[in-house]
Amino acid sequence: MSYKKRLPLLVILDSAIVLTAIFIGYYILHPYMNVYTMPMLWISAITLLFSHHLFASIYRLYQKAWEYASVGELTAIVKAVTFSIALTAVVQLVGYQNVYVRVLGITWMLHVLLIGGSRFSWRVFRDHYISPNPNKKRTLIVGAGSAGTMVARQLLKNEHADLYPVAFVDDDPFKHKLQIFGIEVKGRSEDIPKIVVENRIDNIVIAIPSITKQEMKKIYDECAKTTAKTKILPLIEDLVTGKVSVNNIRDVQVEDLLGREPIELDMESISDKLTGKTVLVTGAGGSIGSEICRQISRFSPSKLLLLGHGENSIYTIDMELRRKYHSEFEIIPIIADIQDRTRIFDVMAQFKPDVVYHAAAHKHVPLMEYNPTEAVKNNIFGTRNVAEAADSLGVKNFVLISTDKAVNPPNIMGSTKRFAEMIIQNLAKESKTKFVAVRFGNVLGSRGSVIPLFKKQIQAGGPITVTHPDITRYFMTIPEASRLVIQAGALARGGEVFVLDMGEPVKIVDLAKNLITLSGYSVEEIGIKFSGLRPGEKMYEELLNDNEVQKEQVFPKIFIGKAVPMGKRELYEVIETLPEMNADELKETLVGIANTKFSEKMLVGSM
The missing domain is CATH 3.40.50.720 (NAD(P)-binding Rossmann-like Domain)
Structure with a gap:
């Protein structure tokens, strides 16, 4: 539903909740505390209605996507309700030299319960009764930390994303069997091949920005045992600063598997x-x-x-x-x-x-x-x-x-x-x-190097030509x-x-195999042909x-x-x-x- 259609519905719903809550609070206490006059009750109700919409606007309650509501959204509701009750108390104090704390206390609780319930019920309905787009690719997220949960949240939120998260893996045993946004952490990185088969995974996203190159290669080796397409998350700083979004999840490159860590320059x-x-x-x-x-x-x-x-x-x-x-x-x-x-x-x-x-x-x-x-x-x-x-x-x-x-x-x-x-x-x-x-x-990637040549050969359907099965290069x-x-x-x-x-020197044939896999093919589909050493070429450098x-x-x-x-x-x-x-x-x-x-x-x- 568009924002223009949703706004009046939420305003009408909240208005009904605000007016209902203060009158319910009044009638609950009326037999024991006959202190409210009807004019004061209506003035309090109107003040509460006005102040609620004021603070709801300030805390942007009408701009939030409630189908993804979490603690942050609940905090915003509590703040808006608390300040609107406080403003009503000020009006009572100024107009009648008294604050009816019990009535306002019950009203506060009813506000939080009914407004929060109305919002979170949509998330519960969406999570349990609305099926994801069947055309989206079932996705396994490697890493259930802050980056992984950010990926899951944004993929769930973005209806235009091609990926739909269905499982996490994480090497922290304390996270196993836990659920994040309803998505279970199903095991460790070495369990990836089994999890991919059991959950019909189409894509794997490696969402650990702090990962070392050695760890990256270890995880990728497990991913390569499956038929799923493997992707990697951009730098977490780029996600946080808005330079890129989750939609910029990219394919794993050969450079990611070199096993070399960046250094700090002087x-x-x-x-x-x-x-x-x-x-x-x-x-x-x-x-x-x-x-x-x-x-x-x-x-x-x-x-x-x-x-x-x-x-x-x-x-x-x-x-x-x-x-x-x-x-x-x-x-x-x-x-x-x-x-x-x-x-x-x-x-x-x-x-x-x-x-x-x-x-x-x-x-x-x-x-x-x-x-x-x-x-x-x-x-x-x-x-x-x-x-x-x-x-x-x-x-x-x-x-x-x-x-x-x-x-x-x-x-x-x-x-x-x-x-x-x-x-x-x-x-x-x-x-x-x-x-x-x-x-x-x-x-890697320079003109005349093997990577551009191998990519062209893969695009042409293969085979990749390697001069010798044992030839190595730095x-x-x-x-x-x-x-x-x-x-x-x-x-x-x-x-x-x-x-x-x-x-460490790298075997060219291993580089070729990695590039084939990264391109979404099997080695058997593309093939590797050994052509013999070329003029002036050494077996190793x-x-x-x-x-x-x-x-x-x-x-x-x-x-x-x-x-x-x-x-x-x-x-x-x-x-x-x-x-x-x-x-x-x-x-x-x-x-x-x-x-x-x-x-x-x-x-x-x-x-």
Whole structure:
């Protein structure tokens, strides 16, 4: 029933209750206390009627959805009735110099009983006699805490929601067999498969915002044993502040199952490096570069320079940041190729950045095996151009985005990135610029990563292609990698190769199976096909080789490696000969040198 139709009905009902209650109170006490005169009784009744509607309006009794009434609604009724009785008592005292406490006391009790009963009876009727929409999906809520009960309440309240809660599970044994809004807590998380079958569950909602990634994966493993679709609740802060509603319950993503916990950044040290500074990001249109730009924007630089070779990707990140930070700092898109040495030096001279994040690179391993000269031009000569421009023009901090594939590389891409590291390590020895490199593994969802490929294969009906059943990789989310890159840059003293803690390596085949399940299919429906290792591909990746291991973390999830570079003179002699080599010579030379253990002591090692 609409509000306009419901309002007059509630007003008429309450008016009848108010007038009836005071006269009933009067006639109950009349044989024993013949103190009321009829004029005073009518004045009291009219005052009570007026004051009730006044306080009912103040406490919004006519705006509440009484089919979901609870303690909060009962409290509002008690307040409205109490204040209306109190105002009537004041009128009696002023008009007749007396307050008839017993009559008003009985009237108060009748008000609360009859008004409360009229409201709560609709909830009882709705809960017990009105069946839910049969088209709604029967839902199991994991977590019977504050978030879970909020989900249940809002799903019950929202007639447009697709989900209808029929059961809870919670690992707290004291909640088992209890009912919340008439919904029973039926067991623990390990009971999920059985509960789903017994209660014909279509959807599972994990409603524990404080859950750790390890606990999340454990619960999801139980959910994955069922045919029910699994979803997860947004952050409880977002629900409370109104940023999102229960309707924004989202599907579980692969990122939720990584088993990695977010860390708190040292905001003060990062702010000192970035706030009010001019920051240049190369490769700003790429997956990592664009996320670095987003993270930097939070620290209010004076200028953010978005440098990239592809105009479409630079346009996209430029427009995104302008929409969000249009008046907070200056955003300057720059179309430039890092292989163009003159252009790079001109950009550095024009804008004089304080900090450079060098994310531009060719990173696709098999493609670079087929195109080694392009890998050399971009990853080695491009890095040299940007780094030497930063050195000559007095940039304060330079951060190279490197990769775990630079460790013992059997391929062109990894070896060119190791050469890039050695370029900035050698520059760091004699430059006023603080040069550092940051290594990490695969980034979930980045361009060229397995996740977008697997999703396309699932959409096409399968099969998913995995190169080998035992192949493993380290994974990190794009925002996490970008935040740690910025944090590592703030820790720089010059010459370090920072290594991000990637957690435990993940089997690609397990990642494929999870993604299939998350997409609502079974592994048997989609299928997994093993295609064999591709050119230049390793069975497993390393973040540090045996000579580079340094166990102490300088910041949570950040280590300093002890990667030893080739001497500057020898390194540059090799670099100058690279343009003259053919593809086979390039691979033999680069891979050989990148895997050589040099005896020269590094500038760094510990902080």
